[in-house]
Amino acid sequence: MEHAVREYYSSNRALKDFFTAPELDRAFGEALAEFFSKHLCEFDKPVLLELGAGRGILARDILNYYRENYPQLFKNIKYYIYEFSPYLIEKQKQVLRNFPNVEWVENLPKIEGIIFSNEFFDTLPVHIIKGNKELYIDDSGNEIWLNVQDERINEYINRMGYNGLDQVLEVCLDCIDFLKKISESLIQGYHMVIDYGYTSEELPRFPEGTVVAYRDHKVIKDFTKGAGSVDITAHVNFSALIEYGKDFGLETILFQNQRDFLMHIPTFLNELEKLSWEEDAGSVERLSRLKTMLVSMGDKFKVLLQRKLS
Numbered sequence: 273m274e275h276a277v278r279e280y281y282s283s284n285r286a287l288k289d290f291f292t293a294p295e296l297d298r299a300f301g302e303a304l305a306e307f308f309s310k311h312l313c314e315f316d317k318p319v320l321l322e323l324g325a326g327r328g329i330l331a332r333d334i335l336n337y338y339r340e341n342y343p344q345l346f347k348n349i350k351y352y353i354y355e356f357s358p359y360l361i362e363k364q365k366q367v368l369r370n371f372p373n374v375e376w377v378e379n380l381p382k383i384e385g386i387i388f389s390n391e392f393f394d395t396l397p398v399h400i401i402k403g404n405k406e407l408y409i410d411d412s413g414n415e416i417w418l419n420v421q422d423e424r425i426n427e428y429i430n431r432m433g434y435n436g437l438d439q440v441l442e443v444c445l446d447c448i449d450f451l452k453k454i455s456e457s458l459i460q461g462y463h464m465v466i467d468y469g470y471t472s473e474e475l476p477r478f479p480e481g482t483v484v485a486y487r488d489h490k491v492i493k494d495f496t497k498g499a500g501s502v503d504i505t506a507h508v509n510f511s512a513l514i515e516y517g518k519d520f521g522l523e524t525i526l527f528q529n530q531r532d533f534l535m536h537i538p539t540f541l542n543e544l545e546k547l548s549w550e551e552d553a554g555s556v557e558r559l560s561r562l563k564t565m566l567v568s569m570g571d572k573f574k575v576l577l578q579r580k581l582s
């Protein structure tokens with residue numbers, strides 16, 4: 273999965289399939305920027321570090337918002353991007369060419385500020401488990417179920433209380449490893465994940481697991497075919513991020529669905545209100561896109577904010 277995802281995002285297919293909240297409307301980035309500004313003022317030299325920046329749209333909207341509304345913060349802020357696709361880095365550099373405070377990093381630097389991502393964790397590879405068997409795919413794309421070999425998988429299932437569940441489980445060890453890296457990178461500050469996902473209580477809603485592949489915005493049922501040319505994703509297990517975060521000094525201070533999160537940000541509410549009074553086609557379209565963030569994405573997407581304990 274790791275290899276397939278990397279290959280996929282390094283090709284021009286990557287620009288065709290994903291369609292995310294920041295791509296829907298700048299109101300998403302502006303709401304995040306406003307939310308972050310309240311925390312960034314705690315730091316002398318504030319840093320934002322975005323994981324997996326796609327086309328760079330979110331970075332552009334956040335920085336534009338600071339330039340217009342918080343000029344002092346805009347002057348001080350450093351914006352790092354951690355991205356593995358050379359193809360997307362080129363796109364990001366074009367979109368962000370007017371922002372000298374943006375820098376691309378190959379490893380997570382030590383920072384004081386906020387590390388955040390939108391639809392990044394769902395791209396990290398998962399182990400697919402049923403009972404004591406793990407799914408493997410051979411070179412011809414055939415499914416083979418073998419005994420679980422990595423002891424960390426059993427430890428995870430025990431710790432999360434999933435023992436004996438009669439359903440497919442997805443274990444994202446890379447998510448845990450990434451959480452550790454994030455914590456090590458934060459001298460002090462916050463970590464925010466926005467993604468589609470579930471909690472342990474919601475697990476029974478996904479008896480066959482959540483891994484799917486997309487091509488041209490359509491679900492490809494058999495994700496074992498076409499690896500590298502399809503976008504493979506798995507829902508994020510937020511209970512695991514909350515539980516394992518404790519090991520790395522990451523204390524959860526907010527966990528909401530995207531609708532409730534956005535509805536608490538005045539910038540977003542003002543934009544909704546303003547657009548609802550306008551009658552021109554552009555405003556009507558924008559209003560409908562904002563509603564998509566609240567309605568169809570609103571429940572499915574969750575927002576987790578963790579604070580690094582020093």
Ligand SMILES: C[S@@+](CC[C@H](N)C(=O)[O-])C[C@H]1O[C@@H](n2cnc3c(N)ncnc32)[C@H](O)[C@@H]1O
Nearest residue numbers: 281290292324325326354355356357390391395
């Ligand atoms: C679905 S896109 C989301 C893009 C953007 N955050 C947005 O909301 O539009 C996933 C992004 O994460 C990047 N990515 C996925 N796995 C990665 C990894 N292991 N390391 C660095 N970047 C990764 C992809 O190249 C892509 O930019």
